[in-house]
Amino acid sequence: MTQVETATYTADEMMAVAAARRLRNGMVCFVGIGLPSRAANLARATHAPDCVLIYESGTIGAKPEHLPLSIGDGELAESADTVVSVPEIFGYWLQGGWVDVGFLGAAQIDRHGNLNSTVIGDYARPKVRLPGAGGAPEIAAMCRETFVMMRHTQRAFVEELDFLTTGGDGVTCVVTDLGVLERDDGELTLAELHPDVTVEDAQEATGWELRVAPDLRLGPPPTGDELEALRALKPANEDTVG
Amino acid sequence: MTQVETATYTADEMMAVAAARRLRNGMVCFVGIGLPSRAANLARATHAPDCVLIYESGTIGAKPEHLPLSIGDGELAESADTVVSVPEIFGYWLQGGWVDVGFLGAAQIDRHGNLNSTVIGDYARPKVRLPGAGGAPEIAAMCRETFVMMRHTQRAFVEELDFLTTGGDGVTCVVTDLGVLERDDGELTLAELHPDVTVEDAQEATGWELRVAPDLRLGPPPTGDELEALRALKPANEDTVG
Amino acid sequence: MAEIVPLAEAVNELVHDGDTVALEGFTHLIPHAAGHEVIRQERRDLTLVRMTPDVIYDQLIGMDCASKLVFSWGGNPGVGSLHRLRDAVENDWPAPLELEEHSHAGMAAAYAAGASNLPFGLVRGYEGTDLAARTRVAWITSPFDGEEVAAVPAIRPDVGIVHAQQADEAGNVQLWGISGIQKEVVLGSRRSIVTVEEVVPRFEPRPNAVFLPGWAITAVAVAPGGAHPSYALGYYERDNGFYVRWDEISRDRDRFQEWMRRYVLEREPSIA
């Protein structure tokens, strides 16, 4: 086993590790590109080799060796158990009720887990036009539960969304670079802190008065194996991209 | 070229030839098993080699060398351009409006081309329970035109159907073992007689007062080529069947 | 994750009296072995669902397993009538059989709606036919352009049963050739059984193949020849002669019962 420097790791790495740990082996996951895909592939590379990854491009059981840069990367299709059409992936598989966990990101989230990925500012004359809904509304509505991954800032964790793109009822946990929020009695509650993060740090980064679970946990740092696996997950041609 | 006995041919052979002649090369045909399949494959073997045959089992562009015995024969799948699911063949291809000609049979037909393939007698307590609708109602409704092939008898060509399974508005012609009826002003009208058949023969086999077209045609008998091609069309393993 | 279990065990655990059961197969890969097991285990009062009920449904109906049939075309393909089905409908033998009949297009839309977890499917059809008054159909006006289309209730069987060529050790299934409505049945049913010709170490990728993941199947059972007299592309051909012989066997009640006793009831789970 190679030696991995575990003393230093980034907040993004901690976030990926914390999210990956929440996936159990064999779970069927509907995964978006970016942070969710990184976490799901980390789970597959460590404790959950039989996690089934579904991407909205129609690839079922994708087993990429490199991190895909888009949901349609060729490696997703070539490594998948099967590739189906987009109407089928949303109709038969997602809406059909076969997915355990949906894995989403967003630009804004509120205390109920509702998500905004549409606009910042007014819809008709937005300050920032975001990409839009994509698969998020139905992923959150149809998966047994939904995990959200977002960097924890006041701009993202807001008292009131500028636009409600995706209803939050199905969001059971939010993994951030500071800790993990879990739904308690309908409200996202700070349930776990990453190493060296305080409740005050989390509150400061949250735009509403953050509830703290009575049994607040301290998450363990990434293990050497986790970091090694995570760092081995590189995009197919990172050189070109960087 | 082999010598084929053209002096003797059966009424069923004449019916197949007359129906096949109505298919133009390149037409897209939605074909049922039995008489329609035989006629469509005869057309493909003679003047219309690029006729596209679609069977409701999902085979598009099937090019069987033997006559299929069921719409799902393996040879249909193996010779097809592609095989799609049953919801797709009915949804995207038939209902989507891509088919030129539908080719149907039935137990009863009325003067408007309406078809019965459900029951003889009362629905709740039928004298004969027939197989039912199958693809017929939507084939007749969605194809640009529909050809019907039926043996010409009083029991089949009736004043009033026992059950209206399939609306006849799209039926443009009915090929029988006596001649061809074509729609004129909404009513099926005797337009063509096979050799050695009289108007009286056709009227006698029809349960309503049969209109006769003013320009009634006399259809030519099968050619040697047609008969040869037709007789070469044998089921894959006729021995087993017979 | 699908367990690979003996067929008798799968049927015993997953098919109950009174269930709605779809043994599907559109002229290919018809699950005869599974149907025979249902007959041997004497299931009763089933609502049987299938687009194209043929010989195996004739057998289930004649052996008094069913009280209702939901279908769109019931015949012996290329041969003629199903005599046991007709006897049940025309003469209530061995028992009355309630019918709910559709067109193929309607039933395909209903299965697709079931697989899509929708309450109903849409189809252009039924209007102006006598079928409309005899089946479950309703008309819906488009909220966008006022056009009317027919709605058919989704089919979501208690148990969906299909036959496929291959499974792997993990219970994944691959079938190819004419795939009919099989994917919709497995995905739209509460429980599912897939019988397969054999278990292979890994699937060879094939054109026009349907892959069904083990996590979407309740039970997989190995039943070599399990589609006979139907066929399994790449394994064996359709036994057209049997379909012709069935016409004779099934015409007479006694001869039918004798045949069933000899070739189904007194056999171990395998093909007839």
Place this chain on the structure above:
Amino acid sequence: MAEIVPLAEAVNELVHDGDTVALEGFTHLIPHAAGHEVIRQERRDLTLVRMTPDVIYDQLIGMDCASKLVFSWGGNPGVGSLHRLRDAVENDWPAPLELEEHSHAGMAAAYAAGASNLPFGLVRGYEGTDLAARTRVAWITSPFDGEEVAAVPAIRPDVGIVHAQQADEAGNVQLWGISGIQKEVVLGSRRSIVTVEEVVPRFEPRPNAVFLPGWAITAVAVAPGGAHPSYALGYYERDNGFYVRWDEISRDRDRFQEWMRRYVLEREPSIA
């Protein structure tokens, strides 16, 4: 039967000012060459439809070809924003852009409804979101069980444009890998253009392949590399670097226009 014609001719004859045009491709086989031809031929006032508008739509919008966009996710995948799209929405440059936005599931159902010649598609969604008030959606109550589902109007573009790996001499098309929504677009559009990497004597049967018969396509045009910077499985890989560079190129109006002049307007029909 599809004619095999030069791309410039196909666009000239089939794409008109004011048309509703869908150039589709779900992260694979994106028809860039065809999009560039639309830009070169200065089509105006188009309603552009696409689930995942990315770089080629950014270019069409920035070059003032469109007055409306129907979409469900508009971004530069793996990179960030589409600056030309944002400039149009946020600052009306080069012209105001009307938006009709959906979720992926809603738009997939709308395309499938279009291909099925139905007035609308059904989806469980939209309820409780702000999207519902901003798009074309209606609620339908199931006539069978009273359940409510969302209805979205069918998408039936005037012109559907996709890219595929291969055509044969008869104008049949085969594509493989991620096939997205391409079949629905071709079948649901009034006219269609398929650009292909090459014409081959005959297709090799492939797993997960989509076959589109020539009789369902209006025009086929040969455009090798026609998906670049997207990819064509089996031909070339995705040019991820280009997507990153596009972020810089497209941020500034002048730099964007200079790039378009140099790499699109002043080029013959081919890839940029």
